Amino acid sequence: MSTTSPTVGVLGLGIIGAIWAERYHAAGKLTAAWNRTPRPEFPQWTDTPEDVALAADCLQVVVADPAAVQSVLDALLPALNASKTVIQSSTIDPASSERFRRQVAATGARYLEAPFTGSKPAAEAGKTVFYLGGDEALCAELDPLLALVSETRMRIGDPRQACALKLSMNLNIAAQMQALSEAHAIARGAGIPDDVFFHALSKNASRSGLSDLKEPLLRAGDYPPMFSVKHMHKDMRLASGMEVAAGFPLLEAVTARLAEAEREGLGDEDFAALRKLF
Incomplete structure (x- = not known):
């Protein structure tokens, strides 16, 4: 991979991935984009994940959950080599991160865990914050690229630690949202x-x-998705599965409340729609 001006391909064109891809495109760095639901009108569209791996130095994955990441990696792995870097930006659990790191490393490619905080408005304003887990030199090398879509890059430690911090931050905001709704x-x-x-x-x-x-x-009682109920619920389930979080009462309560919101048909609304349960 070029150490001076790497190119990037984005796999996952959801709310955040599409914004990042557009910003990379505007900077002349996007060489490929792919989404499970085809979007052939999107800049630098490619038909398969393998095409992304062939076209770009860095492959940034931003999909829904560990299962979706695994499906993307299953397609990418045969096309990976020492010239490629996988930047994993989906919110996943530490155990899945370690499994993915090993799979990527076995091909000779490099792996950076890069979960983020900041919903749609932050992404649009370029104010995303990345929590980086990986080699310090790799973090420094990719900083100019990630700076195109973010305001802050924080090196947390290893990939597992970056995932743990991301889940801890999401627990904090989910709990705040529940309290704000009740208040x-x-x-x-x-x-x-x-x-x-x-x-x-x-x-x-x-x-x-x-x-x-x-x-x-809250004022309007209208909750267009910046960060959906279903994705926050997924994150709280992942946090609940961590041994260190076993029996955490607030985590259990918030997870149950998000599950109720999904059952009420609010899964695609912003997680602030917890307010609708009152």
């Missing part, structure tokens, strides 16, 4: 106008980036 429901139930509630929140220690981001959704 908002109490205030509205008492006849307190939203203007008063959110002004009070703005002066309270519990105000957060999440509460600022979700305020317009």
